[in-house]
Amino acid sequence: MLSLLLAPIAFANTPAEPLPSAVAPAVRLSDAATDDADAAAPSGKKRHYLMEVGFRGRYLTVPREILNGGVEAHDNDEYPRRPELNAYSLGLEFVVKNKSANGIFYVEYLNSLMEPGYWDDRDRDAGENGDGSWIEPVNFGLVTIGADYAYEIHATNWFSVLFGAGLGAGIVLGDITERQAGEDPSDPEGNNNNADPSCGPMPMAAYERHDLGCKADSNLVADGTVPPVVPMVDINIGVRFNISDRASIRLEGGLHDLFYGGGAVSVVF
Secondary structure, three states: OHHHHHHHHHHHOOOOOOOOHHHOOOOOOOHHHHHHHHHHOOOOOOOOOEEEEEEEEEEEEOOHHHHOOOEOOOOOOOOOOOOOOEEEEEEEEEEEEOOOEEEEEEEEEEEEOOOOEEEOEOOOOOOOOOOOEEEEEEEEEEEEEEEEEEEEEEOOOOEEEEEEEEEEEEEEEEEEEEEOOEOOOOOOOOOOOOOOOOOOOOOEOHHHHHHHOOOOOEEOOOOOOOOOEEEEEEEEEEEEEEEOOOEEEEEEEEEEOEEEEEEEEEEEO
């Protein structure tokens, strides 16, 4: 009988065994959360970092004011209006992070939204607006891979600010065709680079040659004018919201070769 009475007391005084790491809950990236994660991990297998896997999307553009410095807008004259330079990207991320440092690795597809149109460099002399080129993307886009570093400042255990930079590379897909202004082949001062100089009367503006259906003068990717791989320069600033200790939402903007704004949704583990 005495042994039966003492059994509950002995069980109560038995130290609890730690839960296996596989069932340990995900924690927020804060000082207290990281300490809890270390305490829950089995001895000799402590993990001092968290990981994320997520999906991201971005809208990219070059402001008109920047383009206006080198290319005519032609908003209110007889020439075709210059297209907007926009794109979007969709991709996947893998993030390794500790209390303040984030390594962000990404792969994405960047698709051009630029419409075919007339690009005319800003000439010093008035009246020389007919010598531009008609540019037309043909399934043009990039597959980009890269890595960024972001430093994180925690305002609360659910909200933080990040800023950083990184580098990547974009593999060019598709092509870009160009039609130049038509020049008389007999004119020694003409460009004489038209693929089909017999298409229409010469001289002729590039947009007129496009309207007539003249053959494109060059394919900028195929002939090497646009390289097959382009560098990607990243400068990022954003905010992160930690949700339910198991997910995060990051909103950010900055430079990804073009100016961009976007976000990412990730699972934390």
